[in-house]
Amino acid sequence: MYNFELTRDFSKKLDKEDKLAKYKERFFINEGEIYMDGNSCGLCSKDAEETLLKALKDWKELGIYVWTKGGYFLYQDTLGAMMAPLINADTNEVTCGNSTTVNIHQAIHTFYKPTPEKNKIIMDDLNFPTDKYAVMSDIRTHGYDPDECLKVVKSRDGEYINEDDMIEAMTDDVCIIFLPSVLYRSAQLIDMERIAKEAHKRGIYVGFDLCHSIGVVPHDFKKIDPDFAVWCDYKYLNGGPGAIAGLFINKKHFGMHPGLAGWHGNKKETQFNLSQRFEHAEYAGGWQIGTQPVLSMAPLEGSLKLINEAGLENLREKSLKITAYMMYLIDEKLEKYGFGVGNPREDAVRGGHVALTHADALRINEAFKDNDIVPDFRYPNVIRLAPVPLYVSYEDVYEMVERIIKIMENKEYEKFENKNREGLDNEIK
Structure with a gap:
């Protein structure tokens, strides 16, 4: 259904074709941050x-x-x-x-x-x-x-x-x-x-x-x-x-x-x-x-x-496409580092986020934060990533994957302890 390519230029091409791209500027987004936690707490818009x-x-x-x-x-x-x-x-x-x-x-x-x-x-x-x-x-x-x-x-x-x-x-x-x-x-x-x-x-x-x-x-x-x-x-x-x-x-x-x-x-x-x-x-x-x-x-x-x-049907269309694009990059670029996809791949039975799985997900999740990726950990091995269609671009997804590769190549996650979290972090439901 989707024909994706592995280059950054292709992600930019997808953004140029995206009819929802204009809505990103109506949200408050920290410079350099890739926000993937909109399924826990959505970002503030200028409209809100x-x-x-x-x-x-x-x-x-x-x-x-x-x-x-x-x-x-x-x-x-x-x-x-x-x-x-x-x-x-x-x-x-x-x-x-x-x-x-x-x-x-x-x-x-x-x-x-x-x-x-x-x-x-x-x-x-x-x-x-x-x-x-x-x-x-x-x-x-x-x-x-x-x-x-x-x-x-x-x-x-x-x-x-x-x-x-x-x-x-x-x-x-x-x-x-x-x-x-x-x-x-x-x-x-x-x-x-x-x-x-x-x-x-x-x-x-x-x-x-x-x-x-x-x-x-x-x-x-x-x-x-x-x-x-x-x-x-x-x-x-x-x-x-x-x-x-x-x-x-x-x-x-x-x-x-x-x-x-x-x-x-x-x-x-x-x-x-x-x-x-x-x-x-x-x-x-x-x-x-x-x-x-x-x-x-x-x-x-x-x-x-x-x-x-923006239109809910338009949001759903982009949500399905951008999560499919994320899964494509995970398969092609991250699988060799031990990552997998823990959510349904079929459009008809998939919600709005991707469940990125890894045996060392807890520590990797902490390394994400050090690299200005805002993720969402779920015990024991899932990092939830929600490319919300109103304010996440295709290039954001591409850049996130590039940062994950850097984390894995440099073993940046090893400086974090591999233990169960206690108390409230950045996830509420």
């Missing part, structure tokens, strides 16, 4: 800075009237409507609020209605741990034992999810299946539509964690038809570190009550009546809990404007 500074200015000038005259009282609805096209959902099915983990709690508490006969939740054994921590907590809250009610379907190889195994696990005692859209480590993009179709045949609710796909992989929720979905906005959506999270609730469930109710989920017409009886707003905003942090939400507005301007 502008909307953040506007919100700050509005607060300074308006005080309490920032909610009404500034237009921020229903800001979550505005941002939800801007995110809805990324998953082909109706605008009233999407909102933003809380963190991903809180939104998992909200969704599970809403849809988990266990009975003695039907009380199990299916998950995989490869997803980011917070998803499982939340689900186990919610099972306990309902008076059940997670060891009995959490049905973990194990990967056959420790790298990928097998959809056949997930479907086989959909027995009569299962009420929810909750899976990632893209695996955070191996970049596998699962067949969400198939999973949802098979689950619904069996009366099972379906939810997805979109943290590693939204903003780089288009999803068609009209076809997939999940019951709920959650995601963070600080990776490919570039909403800022710890940015507000996203939540999708299928409109067919608007009549359900939220598992975690709060005053911002009340009908807007009566919210300030401050009644002691909750009146549920029957749209995604009805799953809001408390007052949302405007200054955390504001950068997302600018970022979403930029993403929608």
Whole structure:
């Protein structure tokens, strides 16, 4: 499908042909740095800075009237409507609020209605741990034992999810299946539509964690038809570190009550009546809990404007091509140093990052940082590299590979200790 060449001039040629190349100048990028960690924390854009500074200015000038005259009282609805096209959902099915983990709690508490006969939740054994921590907590809250009610379907190889195994696990005692859209480590993009179709045949609710796909992989929720979905906005959506999270609730469930109710989920017409009886707003905003942090939400507005301007289909097209180009250079230039590719190679089942594998990945990852490459290590042997299509060029990928060759030729990684990391480094999910 792709015909690549090994020269730097070829990478420059690809950049000249890239219709998204112009967006790089709208991001703040340190000179000489190759940023490959956008699947953990996306870079700040000038657009995000502008909307953040506007919100700050509005607060300074308006005080309490920032909610009404500034237009921020229903800001979550505005941002939800801007995110809805990324998953082909109706605008009233999407909102933003809380963190991903809180939104998992909200969704599970809403849809988990266990009975003695039907009380199990299916998950995989490869997803980011917070998803499982939340689900186990919610099972306990309902008076059940997670060891009995959490049905973990194990990967056959420790790298990928097998959809056949997930479907086989959909027995009569299962009420929810909750899976990632893209695996955070191996970049596998699962067949969400198939999973949802098979689950619904069996009366099972379906939810997805979109943290590693939204903003780089288009999803068609009209076809997939999940019951709920959650995601963070600080990776490919570039909403800022710890940015507000996203939540999708299928409109067919608007009549359900939220598992975690709060005053911002009340009908807007009566919210300030401050009644002691909750009146549920029957749209995604009805799953809001408390007052949302405007200054955390504001950068997302600018970022979403930029993403929608660039076009999600265009982002996906470049993402697939630039990750394919990276894998080509890894195969041709880095394989002799012991590197491999630990993600699917087929476009249809690959997310937005490349899993670079090496037996000495931890130390090599540290050497990357010494060479102004910003990577993302995953225990025990994966360096995740995300060439985000808005601000990573083909020449950036070429230059990164050249720096890796220098690291390996000079054995620069040997000065670092080969031990497990403790504490927080530059990776959060």
